[in-house]
Amino acid sequence: MKWDDLRVFLAVARQSRLLAAGRSLALDPATVGRRITALEEALGARLFDRSPQGYAMTETGRSLLVHAQAMEAQASAASEEIGGRADSLSGIVRIGAPDGVSNYLLVDACEALSRDNPDLQVQAVALPRMFSLSKREADLAITLSPPSAGRLTVRKIADYRLHLYARSDVVAAAAPVRGLEDLRGVRGIGFISDMIFDKELDYYALLGRESEPALTSNSLIMQLSWCLRGCGLCILPDFVAREHGELEVVLPEEIGLTRAFYLVRHQDDARVARINRMAEVIVEWMRSALIPGEAARGA
Numbered sequence: 403m404k405w406d407d408l409r410v411f412l413a414v415a416r417q418s419r420l421l422a423a424g425r426s427l428a429l430d431p432a433t434v435g436r437r438i439t440a441l442e443e444a445l446g447a448r449l450f451d452r453s454p455q456g457y458a459m460t461e462t463g464r465s466l467l468v469h470a471q472a473m474e475a476q477a478s479a480a481s482e483e484i485g486g487r488a489d490s491l492s493g494i495v496r497i498g499a500p501d502g503v504s505n506y507l508l509v510d511a512c513e514a515l516s517r518d519n520p521d522l523q524v525q526a527v528a529l530p531r532m533f534s535l536s537k538r539e540a541d542l543a544i545t546l547s548p549p550s551a552g553r554l555t556v557r558k559i560a561d562y563r564l565h566l567y568a569r570s571d572v573v574a575a576a577a578p579v580r581g582l583e584d585l586r587g588v589r590g591i592g593f594i595s596d597m598i599f600d601k602e603l604d605y606y607a608l609l610g611r612e613s614e615p616a617l618t619s620n621s622l623i624m625q626l627s628w629c630l631r632g633c634g635l636c637i638l639p640d641f642v643a644r645e646h647g648e649l650e651v652v653l654p655e656e657i658g659l660t661r662a663f664y665l666v667r668h669q670d671d672a673r674v675a676r677i678n679r680m681a682e683v684i685v686e687w688m689r690s691a692l693i694p695g696e697a698a699r700g701a
Contacts, residue, residue: 403444408470410437411449415467416539418456468553471670491676492521497684498540502622503663504528506642511687515680522676541677542684543666546602553669559685560692563640564605564659566652569632573652581656589634590615591625602661605637641691663688 413423413434420431427434438457442449449463459467499508504526516524527540548556568588573579576588592606592615599620606615617628622642629636630646637659643649665685671677 403441405473407437407441407444408473410434411441411463411466412470412474414438414450414457415459415463415470418458420457471668474670491515491519491679493676494523494525495542495676495680496525496527496540497542497544497680498527498529499544500546500622501528502626502639502642503544503688505623506639506645507688507691508684511683514687515683519676519679524680541667541671541674542681544684545664545666546600546661548664549666555667555669555672557665557681557685559663559665560689561660561662562692564637564661565640565643565654566635566657567629567638567643567649568635568652569630569648570650572632572634573650579652582653585635585652589617591617591628591634591636593625594618594620605659663692 410423410427410429413426414420417423417426420434423429424431424434429437438450445462445466447462448460449466450457451460497508497512505528508526512524512526516522544559548558572588576585579585590606593603595604595607595614595618597620598604615634617625617633619625619628622638625636626638626642626646628634629638629649635652637657638649639661643651665681667677667681
């Protein structure tokens, strides 16, 4: 079995369509299709079920996927160890994270790694959703809940706090604010309930709110923009709100949430130097931003 054939198999397994797989491999779709058919004939087994919706792996295909991913990781590690420079990283590393994390916690970490390794391409995918490491949508993912299945390695980064925030003039207009009942006339800002990709983001349900906020988005950055414009109240991570002096905490004793970030990666990448280094840089920078005194301790 040739490694080039397995590369084609991996691309189709991850993309589910010949066109998308061909783009990732710089091959035309017809060539990709022929290579998959030839691999199936060589193995004497069907790897994919074809349909108008794309290519879906069979049980045999899923079995082969585990071995193909392991070979891919070994090939990548060997390439870095033999062909790369010992003191510099090269290639591509992609990290997937919620948009709030990407915009407020990863900017400096990604830039520092790129600056220190000129041959390394750092890709940050900032989307409010979960990422599939098995499909190689990302090499590393930051999540709010640790996954419970898959060949994954999970590392807790740190806890972080959230509070209810509003622009100071919005709070002044609602004064005096002694409890949640005093805020009934102020619009709420939050996540769209049927688009919440992690239960840890369902803040208003935890606060006992029966209806959705008046302004909702699946993007934390858009929620922040509304809050900064004085459109209403929004539950925000403290690491986001502290960058905006016009925002103030509302009812800090009554409304305070604790959540955690986790770094998730595929077990097969344990020997890939660029991913290992990226993981360490991310944890170091995020902990220094989230844990008081962590930067001084050099953790």
